[in-house]
Amino acid sequence: MxxxxxxxxxxxxxxxxxxxxxxxxxxxxxxxxxxxxxxxxxxxxxxxxxxxxxxxxxxxxxxxxxxxxxDTVQLTPGPAGDPGRSVELRTTSTAVQWRQTGGVWADLVALAAITGPAGEKGDTGAAGTPGSTGAAGAAGPKGDTGATGPQGAQGPAGTPADMSRVAALETSVASLILSVTALQAASGKLAAGQATIPALLLGATTTVQVPLKPALPDSNVTAAALVVGGVNVLSTVGVQSWTVVSGSRVDVVVKATGVLSAGAAQVLVIATRP
Known part of the structure; x- marks a missing residue:
């Protein structure tokens, strides 16, 4: 300027x-x-x-x-002269220039004549303190659901199960669970119990009362229930829900589904205290 x-x-x-x-x-x-x-x-x-x-x-x-x-000399001031024009300075890419207001710009001195040699490179400054971690960005939009893949080929027909052997295996597993539970019950934090499910018609439900052994001090326990034994190829009995009544009993609601009624199945309950 x-x-x-x-x-x-x-x-x-x-x-x-x-x-x-x-x-x-x-x-x-x-x-x-x-x-x-x-x-x-x-x-x-x-x-x-x-x-x-x-x-x-x-x-x-x-x-x-x-x-x-x-004695007769009288000095009278003359008329005022014209005011002088202001001087302006500016810098271009090559020189410092000057002019009187409204006049033509002229080079006063070349920048090369007043520019010294480049100074030596300074030492590298100390590393600054790392900035704080920025806030997490907003979650991106949920992507579109992919197209459904082609249906797989149907697998070969399976060999019919020997249901009696399956029932025997489940009974054995239940017995093993009860045996392990008996060993851990000494700590007073674990108990188990089982009860037989009566024969049920198709779609029928019933509540099975399962006693816990050894009895726990209170009802502040976490329980899990499952059905073992009594498997029939044309019927199924499943656990619907269960309720901890006390430290010595859990009520389990079961339901029969399938074609025929089922029987001889048992409900196994494991309960633990915190």
Missing amino acids: PRNFAGPSAGADSGSVRAQAAAAQAAAVGAREMATQAKQATDSMGESMAGMSAAQQQLQAQVAALSARL
Whole structure:
């Protein structure tokens, strides 16, 4: 950006002229005083000057005439001059330039002439303190559900199960669970129990009361129930829900599904205290 430097104003010119006039007036007054003093000195010489030469007398007359002229000098300030134009400076990519306001820009000094050599590279500063972890961004939109894959080929027909052997295996597992439970019950935090499910018609439900052994101190227990034994190829008995009645009993709701009624199945319950 250009920078302005104001030139002399009309007020400044007027003040300068007045100052010069005052200085001239003071000089005139001083000259007049000197002439007066010279005349007085000449007069005081009196009779001793009677025999001075014609040249001296002529000089005395000139001094007297000069003194008389100085008494009539009047100094009048002249008219104010035109104010000067301001000076502007600017920097281009190659030089510092100047001009008077409204004039043409001209180079004042080339930047290359006032630009020193590049300084040495400074030392690497110390590493700054790591910034805090930013907040987690918002979760992106849920993607579209992919297309359903083709249906797989049907597998080969399985060999019919020997249901009696399956029932025997489940009974054995139940017995093993009860045996393990009996060993852990000594801590007072685990108990188990089983009860037989009566024969049920298709879709029928019933509540089986399962006693826990050993009995736990209170009902603040977590229980799990499952059906074992009594498996029939045409029927199924499943656990619907269970309720901890006390530390010594859990009621289990079971339901029969299938074609025929089922029987000889048992409900196994495991209960634990925190």
